[in-house]
Each structure stands twice: as C-alpha cells, then as structure tokens.
Amino acid sequence: MTQTEELELYDPLASKSTLSLYLVKEQEKWIPIESKELVIGKQLTRLLQLSHDSRPLLKRKVKVGERLTYHVKKEGSPWKAYLVTPSDWVVVRVFRYEADLSEVEGDMPEFRDVQIAYCERQPLMPEEAEAMTYEIVSKISVDSCGGDREAYQKFLTSEQSKPYVRV
C-alpha cells in the first residue's frame, strides 16, 4: 500500500465537527451587535450565526436557499414553548475550508473543516412568515446535565424544571 492510499483511508478528523459561519455577504450592510463583554462591546459584525455540526458528513453542507430562523418565546404556555420564526436572511453562497494538518503537532484541531455560508436579506411577506412559523417546546434529559444522573434527578424535583418536557 502506498502512502497516498493510507492517507486516503485514515481520517484523523473523523470524529471532529464542522464549524459553519453564516456571514453577511460582501457589499451588504453589516449588522450592529452589543454585548456587556468588553471585547465585543458595541460594533458592526458580519457574523449572523455559527453552528457546530456533528451530523453525518454528507448532511453537513449548508444548502443554498436555507433561511436562518430565530426563536420567540410563547407567552401563556405551561411549557417553555417557542415559535421558530423565519428571518430575512437566506444563504446564497457556500465555501468550505479544510483543516491543514501538515503543521499540527499534538492535539488535533477542534473542527475538521469550516464552511462559510454567505447570506443576503430576502424579506418575507407577513403571511409567508406566518405560514413558515411553527412551535417547539424546550426539553430536558439526563444529557442536559452532562450525563450526571444525580444532578438530573435533583433538577427534576426543582421548580425550575416544571416548564420543561422530559424526553
């Protein structure tokens, strides 16, 4: 077996996730953000959203046409219910960058690759946005407490856990 074949078979980053950065596309106005964290403070940014993706590799590619969403808390529900609401931002171009392992010594990088999804504003009519909106509820399981069964059971007996649906 040649060295090239070995390299093709062995993927040292097989267990690593993909970082997806959703950026405002070039020539589009950046958006203001504000944080009490001094290093962020009040500034204009291109970063709309980022995600850590551990799905099967073929599913990780961000699709052109994907519309970013946001969550709005639904008042008056006994559960922690949220409306998943479409935003104005739609993915129009995607580029992927792979980790360069040639100079890595020791720890492997956190991500196997990074993809940048460029987004532009494509506002919806109110009735279109309403038709795409749906409700979800916040859930809780033992994994919510990092697998700590004792902490999970303790949380379940607390008042704080009541609006959460157990899975």
Next chain:
Amino acid sequence: MIGWPFSKNGDDDSEQENRHWASSEEDCKEMEKKYGWELKRVEQNEDDSDLSVDCVFKGKQTSFWDMWGDHQDDPD
C-alpha cells in the same frame, strides 16, 4: 395559522429544530457530539436562577403526542 411540526413529513427533519435545556454550553456541545446533531445556537436562560442555557439543534423534535404520553405517568 401556525404550521405544526408533527404534520410535516416524518422522514425529512432538515427544516426542523429541536430545543433542549442544558446546564452549560459545554453540555450542548456534548449532546451535539453524542447524537450527531447540528448545534445552531445556545441561548442563555436569564429567567432562571442559575443562568442555565437552552441549546437549539437542527433536527426532528419530540412530537406533541410524545409529550402527552410522557406526562400521563407523572404523579400530580
């Protein structure tokens, strides 16, 4: 009119989202890795006393009927 998620095609979870409470953002990342999910966002629960978080994942959420079943056994 609100489109209910459980009326969608059950095999296609690409457009759905799934929201879980967690004690920290690290637990969100652990869930992402353990279940092979996409972690889209971590929101801080400022209304809770211990500043816990909610993790927003891409994927199919538990249906209303699962919730109903889960709570039938709960002691009142």
